[in-house]
Amino acid sequence: MSKFLVLLFTLFSIFSIEAQLLKKTASFTEKDSLRGSLRPERTSYNVLHYDLDIQLNPTERFISGKNTIRFETLNELAKMQLDLYQNMQIDSIIFGNRKLTYERKFDAFFITFDEPLPTETQYKISVYYSGRPKVANNAPWDGGFVFKKDQNGNPWIGVAVQGDGASLWFPNKDHLSDEPDEGADIKVSVPDALMNVSNGRLIAETPQEDGYTQWHWRVTQPINNYNITLNVGDYVNFKNQFRDLDLDFYVLPYNLEKAKKQFAQVQPMMECFYEKLGQYPFVEDGFKLVETPYLGMEHQSAVAYGNQFMNGYLGTDLSGTSYGLTWDFILIHESAHEWFGNSISVADIADLWIHEGFTTYAESIFVECTQGKDEALSYLYGIRKNIKNERPLIGDYGVNHSGPSDIYYKGANMLGTLRSIVNDDDLWWKTLGSFVADFKHRVTDSKEVVAYFSEKLGEDYSSFFDQYLNYKDIPVLEFRKNKKRVDARWRVHAKNFEMPIDIGFVGDEQAYRLHLTNNWIKTDLRMKDLENLKIDIFHFYVDFEFLDED
Missing domain, CATH: 1.10.390.10 (Neutral Protease Domain 2)
Structure with a gap:
């Protein structure tokens, strides 16, 4: 595409839009504040590690188990807030050798300790819980679990909770500001015929006595709560390597050959991102792509993939240029x-x-x-x-x-x-x-x-x-006639705004840079120049407007 989009103007008219700061339309409740705000019940401690140990019954769509949270007090802690959706049952809370009481409020619950915990001390608390987690209507846009069957009739299960929060399915401190500094252990027991794939590296595959197998995964690096995941299915695994980075791929068996071909894009992707962005940030935990029954999600070191092994975004190009059809959108974006x-x-x-x-x-x-x-x-x-x-x-x-x-x-x-x-x-x-x-x-x-x-x-x-x-409007480049010359400025909301813009003229490939502010500036442009003016809206995401003479 040409560097400039050619804009030819022979007729000017007054056209003025007074943009306003978008009015606040969202209405927030105490439930939203409990979920999103930081109060002493949250800020007085720092999460160090999660040890999630659950059993998932695919037939009943039922979870039971516990999350043991290791934390450090930053201030004296008399009351602690943790989070778990109301539809999930808290069975007990164990601190030391004692069973503690708690108070629930919407999706939060508050634990009052017998005596305030002193500062700069580490503790563990275990929350035992159970229930049927929310099922997503349209994952990943609508958060929750996805329970499907693969082509062979086997259970195929995933979860995506960005925005909705990990407390949808396990108890935690559900605020983005506090990632477990030392990662997480994720132990998920599923029926023997199935596999669970979670974040990090596989530590153990342990048969249980009840026809279930526990799959133990470990993340050693900090991780967002919403990135902690499980993927349950009849998976097969194949491997590759990029420099010192281990690459693992988990797909349904009948998609193995398609996956080997499609996932070859990981190599050029890593070459590109290593050059432009630097080393993969979780080498210790490895990189995985996991086939999921929903489109995709950026689950750390276990990226969810559901783009059906085709390029583009389910075969379409979101840019309309065709450049997006030469690579797999979900693979590249989520990675x-x-x-x-x-x-x-x-x-x-x-x-x-x-x-x-x-x-x-x-x-x-x-x-x-x-x-x-x-x-x-x-x-x-x-x-x-x-x-x-x-x-x-x-x-x-x-x-x-x-x-x-x-x-x-x-x-x-x-x-x-x-x-x-x-x-x-x-x-x-x-x-x-x-x-x-x-x-x-x-x-x-x-x-x-x-x-x-x-x-x-x-x-x-x-x-x-x-x-x-902070404003919904993009900068508008305004021109106004000033006798035989032209004044220009940016119409914006931000104060002390300065930004250059490149212009040119029909028949002249050279670019000329105008340095403008939100105040009118007399330019060297003449009125007749506007007839062949080219404004570079290709490189600059701005709008423009021509006004009549004052």
Whole structure:
């Protein structure tokens, strides 16, 4: 695609839109606050490790077992909040050798200790529970369990709970700000004919006395609660290697040959991401793709895959360019989350654009590695058709409220625009790589990410991010006649906004950069120049408008 989209104007009219900050339409309840906020019952302790040990009965769709939580007190802890959906039964809570009482409130439950626990001390608490977990209507968009049968009539079960939270199926401190620092042990017992695949590495396969087999998996690195998973089915396994990284693939037996062919894309994907983003962040736990009865999810070190072994997004290209049909969307997108979302995580789901915007941008990185920069930019431009600009990318804090679907496509195009502003690819890739390295296995937020990019890129980009993240409208480039000359400015909500834009003219391939603010600036453009003006909306995700003379 040409660097510039040609915009020819011979007639100008007054056209003014007063954009307003999106009104808050969501109504939040105490239940939302209990789920999303941080109070002393949560902030006074830090989770170190989960030891989940459950049995799953596929026929009854029933879970029973326990989660033993090892934690460290950060402040004196008199009362602890944990979380488990109301439809799941708490059977008992054991602390030391004592059975503790608790109080339930919506999907949270509160444990009051006999005496406040002193600070900087480690403890274990075990929550025994049981019940039939919520079944998803349309996973992964609607959270819950998926109970299906494979083509041979065997149970095939998965779970996806991003947004809904891991407390949908096991008790935990269900807040993104606190990942278990030392990982998790995940022990799932299923009928002997089936296998369970969870995060990390397989530690043991242990037959039980009741016709069940326990599959014990261990994650050694920090992990988001919603990334902890199980996958139950009649799986077969094949392996591969990328440098020092172990690659494991679990698929249904009749899809083995298709999987071997399709999953060959992991090798070029790793080559690309290692070059642009750095080493896979969970080498110790390995990398797995697991075939699932739903489309996909970024479960750390056990990426859920359900794209039916075809390229694109179930055979379609979300960009409309055809560049997305040469690779498997779910394989690339969900695997890229290992860097953005799993390694670099957010403290509040309101900042989920950091997970999804960078990951969607990683799709274009893969296109650039395999097809070229122009093709990658065309891909980014193509996915703009999915942007709605109905509300800001950042959601409401403290109530488990994320931004809209624009966190994917608009988030990626915001980053593409920033790259164009920087106009120095060596600096861009160096900064992106250092971001991944410096924030590895860290929980962060929008403020910290914005400050980091401003520091590393050598300019204050806070107003740029402010406009794209906190307001639904993108910057509008306004031109106005001023006698024989032309004034220009950005119409934005963000204060002290500055951003360059590249322009050109029909018949002239050279780009000219205008440095503009949210105040009117007299340019060197003449009125007759506007007849052949080209505005680069290919590299910059902005809009434009021409006004009559004041």
